[in-house]
Amino acid sequence: MLLENARISKEENIPMCQDTGFAVVFIELGQDVHVEDGDLNEAVTEGVRRGYKEGYLRKSIVSHPLERVNTGDNTPCVIHTTIVPGDNIKITIAPKGGGSENMSALKMLKPADGIEGVKEFVKKTVKEAGPNPCPPLVVGVGIGGTMEKAAIMAKEALLREVGSENPQEELISLEQELLDNINKLGIGPQGLGGKVTALAVHVKTFAAHIASLPVAVNINCHAARHKTVVL
């Protein structure tokens, strides 16, 4: 049914999911680039505004989290910029659906919790999500850093192509083990019961404070949508 959906989506130019997401934009700005005649963030926001209008995508953003009035153009977007060597600008857009984002979680574990604590937290987060985030899932995990670093790593991990190997060799077996643990939960496609609850688990790590072991789990549905351009 999901394959048939993908076929219709492609042939009729209709989104595969009605939730066309919060536009999350990763910018890698080469340090030799000088942006002239305007504001880079404004330009990216304008691109999102036009893309969502011209693409007949859903306007899913409210201007204030408590007052909740729709902005009508899917802006603002969430922009993460990093400065890198070089003279290019690499822009990756990853529209993120609310249903799967809502089931994501972060926990500041104790260093003593170790790898077992990480495994337990990933499993627990997916179990509690159950059918809600449209399994089968792609799960991004960020381990280490600070609270926000772990969360951003978990999101970045989702950008890796599903089926590709982790460039950090020592994480390959951990990813497989986390995936096996998740698939033992029995949640299955649509949450109706089955052997495939997740298609992939992607892990990123970073240095941590002597006192901390942050773990973030960012849940994505089977449609890990993203697109990159280099200027």
Add this chain to the structure above:
Amino acid sequence: MDKIVITTPLSDEVIMNLRIGQQVLINGTIFTGRDAAHKRMVELIKEGKPLPVDFSGQIIYYVGPTPARPGKVIGAAGPTTAGRMDAYTPLMLDQGLKGMIGKGKRSPEVMEAIKKNKAVYFAGVGGAAALISKCIKKAKVIAYPELGPEAIYQLEVEEFPAIVVNDAYGGDLYQEGTKIYAVE
């Protein structure tokens, strides 16, 4: 298992024949509603004011569709997570609402209200928004147009595919289905 064809409005007799795991094809008029519309409607109920729609025997589809391209009835229109409506659902069921289509689990309070009111909760196919949109033959906004994708639409549907997750007997397909496949 054969799919059961059901037509709105739903009678108690039809609902009492539905059991968890049963696949259905829905025909007739259904109404959309999600977070913002539910919040407004429950405020109306609490103030003793009439709702914009008479929900007696009707189905609410939890969805916020994408805009229709020119010449099309509607854009992508798959189910959204139903649990966000849990806080509002028991009051809506007391208004005569008989069915809901969404995705994901419901609270124990909602399951109890479903049983008490002889209602049913269906899951649509999460992530199959393009496919589902083909079942929608007519669509018009009938309340809260200012809410954009969260407005209440009246939809005419033909053979809209769904599966019974919570029936009027207190059953829960998610719990039962996961039990079968869980290892350990």
